[in-house]
Amino acid sequence: MASSSGAEGESLDDYDSLIATTDVELLKRAWRNEKAAPEILRFESHLISRVKEQIQLMEETVEEKSSGGNDPLSVSLYQMDLDRTLFLLRSYLRIRIQKIEKYMFHILKTEELWNRLSKDEKDFARTCSSDLNQHLEETVLSKLPENYQSVLKQSIISEEDDMVPEPQLDTFVLCRSKEYLTGIQLEDGPADDRQFSSKLFEMERGVLHFICYKSIKALVESGKLDLL
Amino acid sequence: MAGQSNHELSLFSAEELEFIAEDEIVDIVPNLKMGPLNFISGDFGPFTPQIVTQVPLWLAIALKKRGKCSIRPPLWMSVEKLSQVLEAERDSQEMSDQLPFHYVEISRLLFDHARDNIPDVYMVRSLIEDIRNVRFHKVETDLEAFNGRTIAVKIKNLSAMEVNIVRPFIGRALQAFYKHDSPELIPDPERVSDRRPQVVNNAPRRQLRR
Numbered sequence: 001m002a003s004s005s006g007a008e009g010e011s012l013d014d015y016d017s018l019i020a021t022t023d024v025e026l027l028k029r030a031w032r033n034e035k036a037a038p039e040i041l042r043f044e045s046h047l048i049s050r051v052k053e054q055i056q057l058m059e060e061t062v063e064e065k066s067s068g069g070n071d072p073l074s075v076s077l078y079q080m081d082l083d084r085t086l087f088l089l090r091s092y093l094r095i096r097i098q099k100i101e102k103y104m105f106h107i108l109k110t111e112e113l114w115n116r117l118s119k120d121e122k123d124f125a126r127t128c129s130s131d132l133n134q135h136l137e138e139t140v141l142s143k144l145p146e147n148y149q150s151v152l153k154q155s156i157i158s159e160e161d162d163m164v165p166e167p168q169l170d171t172f173v174l175c176r177s178k179e180y181l182t183g184i185q186l187e188d189g190p191a192d193d194r195q196f197s198s199k200l201f202e203m204e205r206g207v208l209h210f211i212c213y214k215s216i217k218a219l220v221e222s223g224k225l226d227l228l
Numbered sequence: 229m230a231g232q233s234n235h236e237l238s239l240f241s242a243e244e245l246e247f248i249a250e251d252e253i254v255d256i257v258p259n260l261k262m263g264p265l266n267f268i269s270g271d272f273g274p275f276t277p278q279i280v281t282q283v284p285l286w287l288a289i290a291l292k293k294r295g296k297c298s299i300r301p302p303l304w305m306s307v308e309k310l311s312q313v314l315e316a317e318r319d320s321q322e323m324s325d326q327l328p329f330h331y332v333e334i335s336r337l338l339f340d341h342a343r344d345n346i347p348d349v350y351m352v353r354s355l356i357e358d359i360r361n362v363r364f365h366k367v368e369t370d371l372e373a374f375n376g377r378t379i380a381v382k383i384k385n386l387s388a389m390e391v392n393i394v395r396p397f398i399g400r401a402l403q404a405f406y407k408h409d410s411p412e413l414i415p416d417p418e419r420v421s422d423r424r425p426q427v428v429n430n431a432p433r434r435q436l437r438r
Contacts (some may be wrong), residue, residue, distance in 0.1 A: 024269040028248070035239055054268045073294065074262060080290055081267035087247070172402040174391060201380060208391065210381040210398050212406065228391070 023051050024085055029226060031092045036174065036227035037220065038213055039167040040099045040107065043118040051089055058082045096121060104129045105152060105164040169214045175225045177203040184215060239395065245388050249333035250286035255300035258291065285334065289341045299342040304328065305335060307348045310355040317362045321369070323385040332360065332389035363387075367394055371401075 030044045062082060065075045100107060100117070104125050107113045117125060133151055141149045148154070152161035182202040203209060208228075219225040240248075251269070257280055264273040265287075272283045280300065283291075291297040303309065304327055316324045328334065335356050343349050367390060370383075381398065383391075 022268070022270050028251070032248075051268075058268055071262075073260075073296070074265060077265060077287065077290060078267070080286065081265075081269055084247075084286065085268045170403065170406060172399045172406070174395060174399075208383045208386055210383065210402060212380070212402075215380075228388075 023047060023054065024088065027051055027085070027088050027092065031088055031095070033220060033227045034092060034095050038169060038171045038173070040096060040103070040113060040116055042116045042221070043096070043121065045118055048089070048092075048118075051085065055082065055085055055089070058085075097124065099167070100125050101128065103165055103167055104132070105161070106166045109161070109164075169217065171213050172210050173213045173216075173227050174208060174210055175216060175220070175227050176208050177205055177219075177225050179224065180205050181219065181224060184219070240388075240392055242389075242392070245330070245392060246333050246337065249330035249337065249388070250289075251284050252328070252330055252334055253282050254285050254288050254302060254334075255280050256283055256288045256291065256297040257300065258297040260296045285337060289337060292342050292345075299338065299345045301338060301342075301346045301352075302328070302334065304331070305338070305346065305352055305356075307351050307355065310352060310359065314355055314359050314362065317359055317366070321366060323363060323366060323383075325385045327359070327385075327387065330388050331356070332387055363390060364393070371398065 026044075026047050030041075030047060034041055058078065059082065062075060062078050065071070065078065100121060103113075107117070107125060108129055114122070114125075136151055141151065147156045150156070150163075152164055154162050180203070184201040184203065201211075201215075203225075213220075216225055220227060257278060258275040259277050260275060261277060262273060262275040264271055269284070272287060273281060275281060275297075288297065288299050292299055304313070309326070313324055313326045316326065335352075338346060339349070339353060346352055367386065371394070381402065386394075
């Protein structure tokens with residue numbers, strides 16, 4: 001998908017904000033994007049492992065402080081900070097699991113999506129789909145006429161797997177750009193009489209837009225846009 | 229107000245929005261002495277009595293609940309400022325950019341936990357209420373301008389809570405427009421029987437649309 005950024009002279013800005021941005025902030029962004037995107041996004045493996053490390057360190061610190069019995073106030077504040085981060089992490093992982101459960105057959109057969117999962121998520125998707133497969137087989141499918149026994153197809157005359165739920169990429173999502181973007185292709189279909197179909201779209205920094213997820217998918221993946 | 233926060237399309241529950249808003253930074257005046265706090269989410273403090281320091285809202289509220297600080301309401305939460313904003317909102321169909329993205333949540337949290345730190349709290353509260361109503365009314369009128377050609381909607385200065393309220397509606401409406409406008413998504417009896425290329429069955433349908 002064609003996308004070019006019109007950002008000039010903002011690299012310094014970016015650098016500053018990168019330095020000032022904590023992992024919690026990044027996790028919050030990942031969480032919001034994941035919540036808002038219809039399909040599963042790439043697992044933020046580096047970020048997640050850093051956050052997990054920090055959580056573990058913090059848990060040890062809190063443990064230490066509370067057994068030392070000094071200053072219950074700051075211990076409780078540290079605990080609150082820890083709880084907030086834990087909430088973000090859990091919620092992030094849960095949304096991903098929900099998406100995997102919903103679209104597991106689709107993810108399993110789509111390499112691009114499959115590669116977005118973490119190792120644990122892959123294990124989960126594999127076990128989950130084989131269990132579901134087996135369950136459906138035993139309870140329903142084996143009792144149906146021969147032509148209708150596939151989990152993936154309505155009947156054997158279906159050419160494609162037409163019983164696999166797929167995420168709807170033409171959902172409209174709300175996004176905010178971090179920089180001035182231009183040349184966003186709104187429709188990737190062949191140009192026809194509708195004037196807007198080939199029109200390039202621009203976005204000012206910080207302005208909210210409701211837009212079709214398909215059109216901005218690449219920008220979300222490259223981190224230029226935030227969903228919310 | 230159209231309370232549709234349970235709807236799966238609203239994505240963020242009111243509690244989650246509040247959670248996000250709690251990371252906004254506010255000024256507090258502590259009345260205790262405490263060393264710096266090195267949190268996962270950042271370093272805050274040290275805290276010295278009567279010396280203003282900046283902390284996230286959740287920390288401010290936690291300290292406030294324990295009677296360890298007073299919270300300085302943000303500058304926009306004054307009668308003077310809010311009256312200006314209200315006037316500006318009433319004067320123009322544009323949404324004013326004077327208020328922070330999370331103004332609803334921040335003001336709500338402060339009303340709940342730090343009302344004694346807000347000067348003229350009743351006035352401030354009713355002003356914010358009025359601003360909310362005016363703004364929401366504007367959003368509703370803006371929505372009437374939608375039509376089938378709308379492929380992307382730009383909304384300036386809409387706040388988090390307002391976004392959440394209109395999201396289910398706008399999202400569904402745009403999607404419906406989009407679907408009805410995409411010929412390939414309209415079930416076509418001819419297409420079911422044999423999958424001919426798009427170009428072939430484009431012609432007759434075009435005529436029907438006109």
